[in-house]
Each structure stands twice: as structure tokens, then as C-alpha cells.
Amino acid sequence: MIITKMKKLLLAVVAILLISAGFGTWTSGRSQEQQVDANELRQNVRVSPLTSSRSFRASGTNLAPVLLRPKSAPASEAVNLILKDDGRGKDSPGGDNADVWMKSPISSNSLQNNSLREALYRISELENRLKEMEYKVPKKYPDVVFLNYKDRKRIMVTGGAGFVGSHLVDRLLLEGHEVIVVDNFFTGRKLNVIHWMGHQNFELIHHDIVNPLFIEVDQIYHLASPASPPHYMFNPVKTIKTNTIGTINVLGLAKRVGARVLIASTSEVYGDPEVHPQKETYWGHVNPIGPRACYDEAKRVSETLAYSYQKQESVPVRVARIFNTYGPRMHMNDGRVVSNFIIQALQGEDITVYGSGKQTRSFQYVTDLVDGLVKLMNSNYSLPVNLGNPDEHTIDEFATIILGMVGGSSRVVYKDAVEDDPQRRRPDITRANEQLNWAPLVPLSRGIQKTVKYFREELERSADSQKNTYNVENGPPTQNYIEERPLLTTN
Numbered sequence: 346m347i348i349t350k351m352k353k354l355l356l357a358v359v360a361i362l363l364i365s366a367g368f369g370t371w372t373s374g375r376s377q378e379q380q381v382d383a384n385e386l387r388q389n390v391r392v393s394p395l396t397s398s399r400s401f402r403a404s405g406t407n408l409a410p411v412l413l414r415p416k417s418a419p420a421s422e423a424v425n426l427i428l429k430d431d432g433r434g435k436d437s438p439g440g441d442n443a444d445v446w447m448k449s450p451i452s453s454n455s456l457q458n459n460s461l462r463e464a465l466y467r468i469s470e471l472e473n474r475l476k477e478m479e480y481k482v483p484k485k486y487p488d489v490v491f492l493n494y495k496d497r498k499r500i501m502v503t504g505g506a507g508f509v510g511s512h513l514v515d516r517l518l519l520e521g522h523e524v525i526v527v528d529n530f531f532t533g534r535k536l537n538v539i540h541w542m543g544h545q546n547f548e549l550i551h552h553d554i555v556n557p558l559f560i561e562v563d564q565i566y567h568l569a570s571p572a573s574p575p576h577y578m579f580n581p582v583k584t585i586k587t588n589t590i591g592t593i594n595v596l597g598l599a600k601r602v603g604a605r606v607l608i609a610s611t612s613e614v615y616g617d618p619e620v621h622p623q624k625e626t627y628w629g630h631v632n633p634i635g636p637r638a639c640y641d642e643a644k645r646v647s648e649t650l651a652y653s654y655q656k657q658e659s660v661p662v663r664v665a666r667i668f669n670t671y672g673p674r675m676h677m678n679d680g681r682v683v684s685n686f687i688i689q690a691l692q693g694e695d696i697t698v699y700g701s702g703k704q705t706r707s708f709q710y711v712t713d714l715v716d717g718l719v720k721l722m723n724s725n726y727s728l729p730v731n732l733g734n735p736d737e738h739t740i741d742e743f744a745t746i747i748l749g750m751v752g753g754s755s756r757v758v759y760k761d762a763v764e765d766d767p768q769r770r771r772p773d774i775t776r777a778n779e780q781l782n783w784a785p786l787v788p789l790s791r792g793i794q795k796t797v798k799y800f801r802e803e804l805e806r807s808a809d810s811q812k813n814t815y816n817v818e819n820g821p822p823t824q825n826y827i828e829e830r831p832l833l834t835t836n
């Protein structure tokens with residue numbers, strides 16, 4: 346394991362520094378014959394760094410205490426033992442090692458050696474850091490299916506470190522494919538895919554898709570784009586570039602290498618719809634200069650580009666019109682109903698409903714979406730397909746469901762409606778059903794339950810620290826959110 350090697354190497358280096366510091370101080374006050382051959386000592390350190398005292402005894406030395414600590418004891422223990430000592434041997438460490446510490450010629454002299462104390466502190470810090478790193482890079486990966494060369498595909502997922510992308514990446518890797526994630530981490534994070542870091546089938550490229558990319562792939566899922574209103578409105582021009590220039594780059598790459606492309610479009614292409622539920626044949630009702638236009642119109646152009654490349658350059662394309670999706674790994678500042686309501690309820694704050702609360706939404710759980718994306722990519726169907734859950738609820742109903750699940754004393758409060766906020770949204774999924782044999786399977790109550798658990802842990806984690814750290818004892822949190830492949834299929 347790389348980390349183990351690193352650990353040995355680092356500890357050996359620190360040991361050599363230690364010996365230089367401690368040995369120098371000690372030998373300065375001793376006779377020539379009592380001094381040991383430093384070269385021999387260093388050689389021994391290289392052969393058997395820190396973990397064994399045998400080599401030092403074999404070389405006739407009985408030197409630095411840190412080198413004499415038992416194999417099982419961490420350096421931090423040695424630090425404690427030494428620092429407990431006041432330098433005059435009054436508070437020498439007891440137990441099995443007491444005589445070793447007491448007899449050590451350096452035990453009293455070294456206590457005045459500040460550099461030695463500092464070095465010991467550093468070893469202790471280093472050990473803690475290594476322990477953290479070991480947790481961050483899990484030794485055991487999730488079990489993946491073995492696919493032979495013929496069946497294994499090399500698949501690029503743009504936006505693969507985001508919410509939907511990371512679940513898709515899990516699914517593709519579990520199925521035995523090679524996955525290359527391309528992400529600029531605008532709204533995504535490494536933590537979402539950390540459980541695959543180092544896996545032979547996984548690669549992560551930090552890249553902005555607005556710039557061209559030259560790699561060899563069989564399939565491309567193009568998900569790179571901020572998805573929630575606060576994120577895509579943050580930098581509208583960049584949102585447009587990602588969904589237009591970025592899409593051109595993806596389609597250009599597909600053309601060069603003969604790959605199939607799936608474009609993650611959105612129900613937003615229907616705008617504030619005049620027909621209900623929305624079929625793929627509906628052309629939409631979008632305000633081209635409204636606050637959401639940077640996303641809605643850019644996605645519409647993205648679809649147009651896909652079909653232009655298909656017609657003109659024979660690039661095989663698939664277009665998924667994704668409706669509202671929720672689940673673990675959603676962004677905390679997603680700003681949409683599910684995350685807003687859950688976070689407010691968990692924090693005991695009032696639940697804010699914008700508008701009358703009578704407007705409707707339909708939410709699908711993320712694994713259902715991933716299932717639909719994979720089916721669409723591998724189908725022979727090339728026209729746009731709605732992927733969403735037709736189970737429609739008013740915003741008021743969502744508030745009640747979430748409040749019931751989280752508990753607490755939050756109240757529902759109403760604020761002015763948001764500009765261009767669609768009043769009704771519900772997919773007609775007849776096409777997905779007929780062409781892909783797909784329908785959502787996860788009931789709202791189960792999905793919300795999992796999402797509440799995720800946000801509860803996220804809130805605890807951010808309360809612990811504003812940084813992306815976590816309790817080393819529990820390991821990376823996202824490991825808990827690898828969803829199993831849905832076992833049921835629809836008919």
C-alpha cells in the first residue's frame with residue numbers, strides 16, 4: 346500500500362533527523378569509545394525504521410528513547426512518556442518499559458533537548474495525519490463486477506463529482522466499467538467520489554469542459570452544469586458557456602473518437618408549461634430574458650447542438666429531460682424545495698414556502714434517475730426522453746411530509762413567489778416506459794428518509810468543523826451513501 350510505504354519512509358526520515366539531533370547532543374558529553382558509529386546507526390534505521398529496537402541492540406547501541414519504544418506503541422505515546430518526565434527522572438514512565446526508559450543513556454539528558462522534543466511532537470502529528478489519510482483512501486473498494494475486455498466500456502462522465510454524476514459513477518463502476526470523471530468542482534466535490542480514489546477503473550480529471558479535452562472513450566454522459574437556480578444564476582454567462590461551448594466540446598470529442606453521448610437536459614426546457622403533464626412533444630414556454638433563461642435556453646441550445654451533430658456528423662446522441670431529483674449528496678445550498686425544507690426542519694427553523702404553496706412539483710429519487718440514464722444510453726432510442734416521477738405534490742404537501750418525518754416544532758411561513766417559478770411540473774413518462782421499460786421505483790417516503798439521514802449527518806459534520814474534515818474513527822461519510830443497484834425492474 347502506498348500509504349504504508351509513505352509512512353515507513355516518512356518515519357525513517359524523521360528518525361534519522363531525530364538521531365542526528367539526539368545523538369549529537371548526547372555524544373557531545375561522552376567519551377570516544379562510548380560513541381557509536383553514526384553511519385552504522387543510520388544504516389540500521391534505514392533497514393528497520395522505528396518499528397524495531399532489535400537492530401540498535403545488535404549494533405551495540407542503546408540510544409534514543411523513541412527508537413526503543415515497543416513496536417505496538419505509537420510515537421505519540423513516547424512523546425507523552427518523555428514529556429511527563431521533568432528531566433530529573435522523578436516522574437519516569439512505569440510499566441514494562443520503565444527500565445528501558447530509565448536505563449536509556451539519553452533519558453535524562455534528552456529532556457533538555459528542545460529539538461528532540463519538537464521532533465517527537467512532529468512524529469506524533471505525522472502519525473495522526475497518516476491515520477487520517479489512511480481513512481480517506483479506503484483499503485477496500487466496493488465490489489465491482491468483472492467485465493471482460495469486450496464488454497467493459499470506457500465511460501466519461503462530465504460533472505461526475507456532482508450530486509447526480511457521483512451516483513451515476515457508482516453505478517457504472519459497480520457494473521465493471523472504467524469511468525473517467527471530468528469536473529471543475531464548481532458545485533461538485535471530491536468527497537462525492539472519494540471512495541473510488543485509487544481504484545484501477547476510476548480516474549478523476551480536474552477540467553473545465555468549456556475547454557476542449559482529448560481522451561479516448563466509448564460513451565459520454567454530459568452532466569457538467571450547475572443545476573439549481575442559485576448555482577446557475579451565480580454566473581449566468583458561465584452557465585451558458587458550459588451548456589453550449591461545453592456541449593460542443595463534448596460532441597466534438599464524441600465525433601473524433603466515435604463515442605455515444607447522453608446530454609443531461611432538463612424539464613426547464615418546458616419553462617412555465619401551458620400543457621400538463623409535459624410530454625416530450627411539447628415545445629415549451631420559456632422566457633428568453635428571465636432570470637432562469639441562462640439555464641433554460643442554454644439547455645435548449647444544448648439539445649439543438651446534440652441533434653445537429655447527430656444529423657451533420659453522425660454522432661449518436663441521447664437526450665434525457667430530467668425532472669426534479671433528490672437524494673443523498675445533494676448540495677447543502679441547493680436552494681430547492683427538498684433540501685431547503687429538510688435543512689430548515691432539522692435546524693428547527695421555520696419552513697419557507699415561496700408563493701401560495703399550491704404550486705406543484707414531482708420529485709424522483711436519484712437512483713431511479715440513474716437507472717433511467719443508463720437505460721437510455723444503452724437503448725436504440727434517440728429522441729428526447731422525460732425522466733421524472735409523475736407522483737405530483739403541492740409544495741404545502743411536501744412541507745407537511747418533511748415536517749412529519751423530521752419532527753420538531755418548525756412552522757410553515759409564506760413569502761412572495763419567485764419570478765418565473767413554474768406553477769406546475771409533472772412529467773409524462775409514457776415514452777420512457779415504452780422505449781426503455783423504465784419507471785421510478787423508490788417511494789417518496791423512503792427517499793425522503795434517506796435524504797433526511799444524509800442532511801442530518803452533513804449538518805453534524807459542518808457543526809464539527811467548517812472544513813471538509815470528518816471524524817477519523819468513522820471514515821469518509823459518503824461511503825455510507827453508495828446506493829445499491831435497484832434490484833426491481835419495471836414492466
Ligand SMILES: NC(=O)c1ccc[n+]([C@@H]2O[C@H](COP(=O)([O-])OP(=O)(O)OC[C@H]3O[C@@H](n4cnc5c(N)ncnc54)[C@H](O)[C@@H]3O)[C@@H](O)[C@H]2O)c1
Nearest residue numbers: 504506507508509529530531532533553554569570572670
Ligand atoms: N438535480 C436535478 O434535479 C436536475 C434536474 C434537471 C437536470 N439536471 C441536470 O443534471 C446534471 C447534473 O445535475 P446535479 O444535480 O448533479 O448538479 P450538480 O451541481 O450537483 O453537479 C454538476 C456538476 O458539474 C460540474 N460542473 C459545472 N460546470 C462545469 C464545467 N464548466 N466543467 C466541468 N464541470 C462542471 C460541477 O462541479 C458539478 O460537479 C446537470 O446537467 C443538470 O442540469 C439535474
